[in-house]
Amino acid sequence: MSVHTSKEFERELRTLRERLLAMGGRAEQQIQRAIDALRRRSDELADEVIRCDAAIDRDEVEIDELAFLVLARRQPVASDLRFVMTALKIVTDVERIGDLAVNIAKRVRELNRHPTEEVYGLMEQLAALVMAALRGALDAFVHGDADAAERVIAGDPEIDVLNTDVIRAALGAASREAHEVGRWLALSSISRYLERIGDHSTNIAEMVIYSVRGRDVRHHHGGEQE
């Protein structure tokens, strides 16, 4: 491979990394927006989340195409091949995180039809943890930092516990006010969506470790299923 070709190849890998990172940033913004919509009881913000999902969907298709071209043209091996495979897996998780932000926005729209209520101390904590996990996983990917990825994985049980706390609180409230059960169902759905975003962040972190160390750590740690 000539020096020139090798430089081209490196540029393509960098583009792949940058595109994926930009997509991840968009997904983070969508979660933030959905949580803001919840906090401010804003249908407008919720609608914006729903509308903006198309950009993330386009990212997915374009990044997959880019990965296909890199594999076809450059036929990478060893760590470069692992990197492209990792990108292919991660892009799917990020796209689904985008879908989950849309799901949260839809539940917010339902909640907005119910009267105001006390919440959201626990939910805010949960959202903060989940967004930190996603950010951590994306940073680990950018810097190829397997230790940082391990910290993301280590943090997932805390997210699971907090999700259970939110659902238990919603359940208790639902038993006291049976007529408002729909409201509490929507709240527990949002909590579950956040927890699933946490799981996707763990998936991303696992793929980063695979990419960096060439060793598969999936299914070697405890914790809840998807």
Next chain:
Amino acid sequence: MSVHTSKEFERELRTLRERLLAMGGRAEQQIQRAIDALRRRSDELADEVIRCDAAIDRDEVEIDELAFLVLARRQPVASDLRFVMTALKIVTDVERIGDLAVNIAKRVRELNRHPTEEVYGLMEQLAALVMAALRGALDAFVHGDADAAERVIAGDPEIDVLNTDVIRAALGAASREAHEVGRWLALSSISRYLERIGDHSTNIAEMVIYSVRGRDVRHHHGGEQE
């Protein structure tokens, strides 16, 4: 590429296909077992589902390794490359279907602590549709049949509607018997897990179309998010 090498390559692609199909069969069996556990109120069957998930997890790691080796050694292009990329995506969906079967089994264990109840007409219908979708998507993959994959995608809205019906029924029952709200929450969770298995089947079908036609159909049809 010599005839010999080409034959070797074809054999590897066939192995990849067969391994993925066997994994899909295992996932189907897990859903079936989880629904049987629900129907018969059997903790033993539910535990079996939880225990058997490890085999699906191993499948995922091994199939990814196989795909890596094929890409590294054979450096496929065009439709062969698309096929391997498809396999990499599908394996993730099948693994998560396995996780969802485990989630159903865990909710069944919760339900078994509550008294017997009327159910499960709608839930059985939903489970039957979802299993047909998964089977259809896997068959489409084996036969490289994009038309069959399109039928799977076309069937997804019916699954979404049925899921909404089940959750609405659970919600109505929960408002009437507030003290049994936990039972109905578990039922709606199971319904949601089934619906998500339907979504993963749609994802698989979309990747089959991509693999066969070399054209990306994701995000070009309507319907609910993930």
